[in-house]
Structure formats: C-alpha cells, structure tokens
Amino acid sequence: GEDVEQSLFLSVREGDSSVINCTYTDSSSTYLYWYKQEPGAGLQLLTYIFSNMDMKQDQRLTVLLNKKDKHLSLRIADTQTGDSAIYFCAESRYNTDKLIFGTGTRLQVFP
C-alpha cells in the first residue's frame, strides 16, 4: 500500500530536542524526505536521505533511517519557536517522481 504514517502532534519546550517519527510500508522507496509547512505557506524541503543510508546530519537536523523496520525520524536539536510548523515525511519510489506524503506532524514549541 501507499500508507505513510506519522503521529499527529508533538509539543516540546524551547531548547529541547524534537523527534518526529514516520513509518512507511513500501520497501521500494528510494529517497525519503522531510518537508516543513508553516501556516499559510507552501512546503519547504528540509532534508532528504537516500534509502541506502542510515543517517544524515545537516546542522540542527538529523535524519535516521531504519530500513528493516521502515522507520524514518527527524531530530531537531535546540528546538526554537520558529520551528513550530507541520512536518511531513515523504517518499519517492523507483522509476517514479511523485511524492507520497505522510499525514503530517504538528510541532508546537513553547517557551
């Protein structure tokens, strides 16, 4: 199937780390992505990881991929109020360009 699942909400204190999780079902996923959507705005690509990698770090963002469990996570270090948004994981599969998006996780950062 094409299901990509995420938990709906995450609330963290400013300065703490946030971990947003995603599970997918199709083992033919080639690339996995994290997008951020702020209110009234489009989707902004934060980072992506190729399916043969386990981890990717990009400044405050760390992506972990467990291909055996089909589990993807995004860790945001030192979370700031400006990180409050909806975060979507997405996957692309071999020989197709379309993105299959998860259900989105709303991250709320409080002072």
Place this chain on the structure above:
Amino acid sequence: DSGVTQTPKHLITATGQRVTLRCSPRSGDLSVYWYQQSLDQGLQFLIQYYNGEERAKGNILERFSAQQFPDLHSELNLSSLELGDSALYFCASSVALGTGDNEQFFGPGTRLTVL
C-alpha cells in the same frame, strides 16, 4: 521564496462551477507537479507534466484536467465542482525527472473553497 508562483491565492466559487488554477515553475524547471491537500485525504499527488507531456497520473478525478504549455507554465482545470473539492492545491516544479534527489520546489498554493 521557492520561485514557483501560483495564482490565484484564494478562490471561492459555487458547486457545479469550473475554475482554472495557474502555476509558473521555477526558471529552467521542465517538470511540473500538482498536489491536493485536504483535511480528509491529506497531501495527494494529482498529476505530473514534463516538457509539455503528461508524465504520471495519481488520484486525479475525471472532472479535473491539466496541461503544460510551451512556455512551461501549467494550468489545472477543475469542473463540476463539489463541496469536497475544497482544498489547498499546490504546484511544484523540478529540473528534470526521477533522479531521486530531484528536489521538488513547492509554490504557496491556491486555496479553493466551494460553497
């Protein structure tokens, strides 16, 4: 600013009507994608065009159609509108095809409300 523009930003119309959403991709991008974001269905891929030709189709209703013009802008036509078509419609563009790290840049979306 992603470089992808969409017009109009908001559209309010009645059931049974027909609307056209417009997208201008980033300069140099040949591939255009349309996605629909609704409360019921989440973010869903509708259709993709590459250099004027339809490349892939997703969950696009028969009442909806799209095209990409020689100047690479794209239009999404929605007809016989129903209340359930109310959603945010995103356009995205990318340079080429399916290289995997082929980043899709998203426009700000058109919010369609069907009354």
